[in-house]
Amino acid sequence: MAVNENLRTPIVSVMGHVDHGKTSLLDRIRGSAVADGEAGAITQHIGATEVPIDNIVNKCGDPSLKDKFIVPGLLFIDTPGHHAFTSLRSRGGALADLAIVIVDVNEGFMPQTIESLHILKRFKTPFVVVANKIDRIHGWEANKNLPFLATYNKQSERVKSDLDNKLYELIGELYNIGFNSERYDRVNDFQRNIGVIPISAATGEGIADVLMILLGLAQRFLEGNLHYDATAPGTGTVLEVKEEKGLGTTLDIILYDGTIKKGDTIVVGSLGDPIQTKIRALLKPRPLSEIKAEEKFQQVSEVTAAVGVKISAPNLEGALAGSPVRVVSTDTIDAITEEIKSEIADVQIDTDTIGITIKADTIGSLEALVNELKKEDIPIRKANVGDVSNRDIVEVTAIEDPFFSVIVGFNVKILPDAKEKLQSTDVKLFLNDVIYRLIDDYKDWVKKQKE
Numbered sequence: 294m295a296v297n298e299n300l301r302t303p304i305v306s307v308m309g310h311v312d313h314g315k316t317s318l319l320d321r322i323r324g325s326a327v328a329d330g331e332a333g334a335i336t337q338h339i340g341a342t343e344v345p346i347d348n349i350v351n352k353c354g355d356p357s358l359k360d361k362f363i364v365p366g367l368l369f370i371d372t373p374g375h376h377a378f379t380s381l382r383s384r385g386g387a388l389a390d391l392a393i394v395i396v397d398v399n400e401g402f403m404p405q406t407i408e409s410l411h412i413l414k415r416f417k418t419p420f421v422v423v424a425n426k427i428d429r430i431h432g433w434e435a436n437k438n439l440p441f442l443a444t445y446n447k448q449s450e451r452v453k454s455d456l457d458n459k460l461y462e463l464i465g466e467l468y469n470i471g472f473n474s475e476r477y478d479r480v481n482d483f484q485r486n487i488g489v490i491p492i493s494a495a496t497g498e499g500i501a502d503v504l505m506i507l508l509g510l511a512q513r514f515l516e517g518n519l520h521y522d523a524t525a526p527g528t529g530t531v532l533e534v535k536e537e538k539g540l541g542t543t544l545d546i547i548l549y550d551g552t553i554k555k556g557d558t559i560v561v562g563s564l565g566d567p568i569q570t571k572i573r574a575l576l577k578p579r580p581l582s583e584i585k586a587e588e589k590f591q592q593v594s595e596v597t598a599a600v601g602v603k604i605s606a607p608n609l610e611g612a613l614a615g616s617p618v619r620v621v622s623t624d625t626i627d628a629i630t631e632e633i634k635s636e637i638a639d640v641q642i643d644t645d646t647i648g649i650t651i652k653a654d655t656i657g658s659l660e661a662l663v664n665e666l667k668k669e670d671i672p673i674r675k676a677n678v679g680d681v682s683n684r685d686i687v688e689v690t691a692i693e694d695p696f697f698s699v700i701v702g703f704n705v706k707i708l709p710d711a712k713e714k715l716q717s718t719d720v721k722l723f724l725n726d727v728i729y730r731l732i733d734d735y736k737d738w739v740k741k742q743k744e
């Protein structure tokens with residue numbers, strides 16, 4: 294076997310609780326490559342980092358491994374957290390092919406860890422759990438960049454058993470959420486058991502194992518999903534809508550199929566009718582070696598999946614993060630515009646006649662919130678993307694049932710005029726950036742009101 298040219302790079306999302314080490318892990322994957330003099334091998338994309346198979350195999354110190362793998366490498370999405378994961382969708386599923394759930398081994402599971410796991414369960418995405426910060430275990434002797442078992446075997450019995458106990462706790466928590474798991478080296482069948490990989494993003498211990506296990510998962514579970522057609526019109530998902538100096542509103546997208554070129558006409562979703570526009574420029578970050586360059590970006594004439602790229606085009610104000618973005622021709626523009634419109638509308642209209650009002654920052658996160666509320670049998674009157682506005686408050690004020698005179702906002706702000714308005718009403722507002730907190734807060738409040 295060897296790398297199969299018809300397979301695109303699998304997309305890996307990094308999820309986990311605040312401060313548990315998402316950014317450090319990605320820095321380590323990038324940074325150790327720089328230290329190894331392989332900086333050129335790692336490609337920096339907009340919103341993503343690509344690690345080629347050669348680099349991963351080198352890191353694992355066994356060149357013969359290369360023949361075992363058929364994917365070209367791994368594309369890590371750098372916008373970490375479950376927000377990115379839920380907002381990045383492709384054809385109604387998750388955009389990420391694989392995920393890493395990172396947890397501080399000394400702190401254990403936290404709300405966002407649990408939330409990430411629930412989301413992965415719903416999307417049936419293959420993932421690994423990374424137990425980070427093993428270097429903080431009392432008495433741990435760091436062995437820079439060694440694979441996990443090699444460094445584990447050098448530790449004292451007390452340190453080993455301390456780590457083992459912490460891992461058992463994580464494995465127990467995973468079981469409570471409905472996952473069977475084991476330390477990764479004891480897993481025979483990754484279809485039935487989740488691998489837990491102890492690492493230190495600070496010392497690089499266990500990083501090679503993470504890359505290997507991800508490649509293994511990609512190989513086992515994704516082959517059928519990774520076929521792509523370089524000649525097809527580009528299809529991607531909007532990661533972020535960003536204002537850039539001198540460029541105006543731009544889209545950071547992850548392209549997961551086909552090719553996208555400068556001058557192509559694209560359609561992208563907005564809250565109203567989808568936006569149709571022509572690409573003025575495709576932009577990539579400058580290579581690390583040119584970091585001092587005046588401009589942050591360099592223009593390219595075309596890119597092929599899977600990549601992260603910035604699109605500069607007119608009329609992008611109002612484009613939605615999480616929306617599909619597709620290259621169209623005069624023959625396909627109407628049909629594709631209609632498809633994108635209904636994909637976005639689907640999320641918004643699936644509501645009840647009475648219920649609470651919900652707001653979220655992206656289509657994907659709104660959908661996640663709708664799903665979790667439905668599980669709890671909490672009816673939803675209206676669900677849409679955006680900050681809490683004056684109009685939302687006015688509408689909700691008119692609702693007589695006090696339990697539904699409620700707005701629940703996930704990862705959104707309240708606009709200044711709405712804030713003022715809110716004070717003169719009985720509308721109850723809940724804002725949070727953890728879905729489970731929001732739902733618990735609402736339920737607790739309802740319970741209190743009924744007492």
Ligand code: GTP
Nearest residue numbers: 310311312313314315316317425426429493494495
């Ligand atoms: P948010 O983006 O804020 O959610 O955090 P994050 O998950 O990206 O965590 P980040 O990588 O920023 O790490 C948080 C803190 O933990 C930083 O101070 C890191 O230096 C530290 N840290 C991360 N990994 C390790 C590790 O393996 N060992 C030790 N000792 N510290 C670590």
Ligand code: MG
Nearest residue numbers: 315316317373
């Ligand atoms: Mg971070």
